[in-house]
Amino acid sequence: MSAVKGSNWTVKVREKAVGALPPDKLLPDGVPAYVSSWIYVFGVLSIAALVVIIGSGTILALKGPGWWHFTGVGHFFNSIHMWSVEVFFFVMVVHLWGKFWMASWRGGRTRVWVTGAITFLVAVPCALTGYVSQQNFDAQWISTQAKDAMNAVGIGSFFNLTNFGQMYSWHIYLLPLAVVALVGAHVLLVRTHGVVPPFELPTDKSTAPATNGQTDVREVAEITPAEIKTSTTQGAQS
Amino acid sequence: MSRESRKLARKRENDYARDWKGPYRPYDLIKEATIAIGVVIGIVLVLTILFSSPDDKPSTVQQWARTDPVDFVTTATSELAGTSALAGYGPPYNHNGDGQHILFLRPQKWLGVDHPIDTAQDFVITPLREINGEPLTQAAVSVWEAAPAKLQTAWTDAYTKALGNATPIAGGSALAVKPGNHGPVPVMMNSLLRYAQGGGLDGALVNSKQFYQTDYTKPLLFLADGGVLKKRAQDQHLLGGQWGMMNETGSFPGQTWLWLYTFWYQIKPFTTSWAANADIAVMAVMGILSLAFILIPMIPGIRDIPRKIPLYKLIWRDWYRTVPEPPKAGA
Secondary structure, three states: OOOOOOOOHHHHHHHHHHHHOOHHHHOOOEEEOOOOOHHHHHHHHHHHHHHHHHHHHHHHHHHOOOHHHHOHHHHHHHHHHHHHHHHHHHHHHHHHHHHHHOOOOOOOOHHHHHHHHHHHHHHHHHHHHHHOOOOOHHHHHHHHHHHHHHHHOOHHHOOOOOOHHHHHHHHHHHHHHHHHHHHHHHHHHHHHHOOOOOOOOOOOOOOOOOOOOOOOOOOHHHOOHHHHHHHOOOOOOO | OOHHHHHHHHHHHHHHHHOOOOOEEEOOHHHHHHHHHHHHHHHHHHHHHHHOOOOOOOOOHHHHHHHOHHHHHHHHHHHHHOOOOOOOOOOOOOOOOOOOOEOOEOHHHHHOOOOOOOHHHHHHHHHHHOOOOOHHHHHHHHHHHHOOHHHHHHHHHHHHHHHOOOEEEHHHOEEEOOOOOOOOHHHHHHHHHHHHHOOHHHHHHOOOOOOOOOOOHHHHHHHHHOOHHHHHHHHOOOOHHHOHHHOOOOOOOOOHHHHHHHHHOOOOOOOOOOHHHHHHHHHHHHHHHHHHHHOHHHOOOOOOHHHHOOOHHHHOHHHHOOOOOOOOOOO
């Protein structure tokens, strides 16, 4: 227990953080029994793809933007980077659709949905700036075509797709930072609120008290360990 | 259902979903994340080994001037005359147009000129002034600069017309056109062509206020005014009408996540009556759709779709097998 009392800002921040997200909630060793579908895997796969993107991107950044054009190893890491982006968007889209059909914003989880949706939208320009930073024909064509949309809405005056230096900065620092921050906030919100429970099955008891796992379904004690075991597919909660 | 009862049902649904009080199962978060990273690395490695990644060499002004001197000179003449697409583009490059608008919204104009480009000066005259040892070229530029605007227009109009039947001569290092009132323009253009073919113009077009360069706005926009990029793009199915924005060179998947953005460019009225302002119109539509996407939890009707089309029963089928059937009416 801390000996510091009163107006210590550090203590206040710590107490608030631990209160909102105690360690066993931040890194849980159990999940609700309904978290039992392959759709849950796509959330953690999105994070895994992001890790690979950042890892391969870091190697490319360490060697400089021209390296991958004239070395086999560089081209290999560029390919890793490109395919991890493709995988990232694929699994993220599946994850988003899954969460939509679960109505995952229920029960005070609006911010969980909002941070996830914004992450997707910020990831799009993050990828675009990568495409225009390639220093090849693809970059030439995409930058000269996409500039019109940016210019039309005024963004082009401060976000110039044909300025390689500016786009490279956005791509390797500013936008990835935003994506990682959003993913971090998203994951912490998921941990705080938990994974959204299933819909209550339709019932005529419209005036019955809204609870879950107690009165509307069988008591916890009634579910046998064998049932839990057979009903659970290993899946990530996200 | 009355508004009040809908509100009550929604509250009940939210209360039900707020805190889980039912059973839990054992779970190892770190182990699963580690496995997921391993799986993604495996998938990406397989894709990398099988397909690699595209890297088509960029086009250069030198290459363009050598392979298609007529297109190069035609483009350069339009830059000198101020008739190119870029010359009349408007913000953020110049004040020669208002840019696109939607209703009363003109953000392109409002944000102003941030990357000023004078096509005649930046793409033709300044590079020509950098050429040493060609007194005829310098004299031609001086004649051009001293001429009144009306005469300059007459020269470029006549020369542009003559370029329709131009013939590359001297190994493509000059163009022969039918004689006409072209003033100093042919001398200037043939000199610029030679300069470009030697590679000098590539360097001259890069923004140059310091030694290190990272801004390729000018050479890229000059290339984009010509046909060199477009021809390559067409061969690679990258034009706007070919769903180009989401495609990539070769047969690679590209930015497939931009499919909806690209979709609008394929249909009416974006291709017809809105074509002149298609970019801002598409961005407006996508802006509204993006906002709606973020705010789905707050949009009645949309947020109710998952309940009305109960795919959730498939997602949670294992769980629902463990809960009792809901009471039937009258039971």
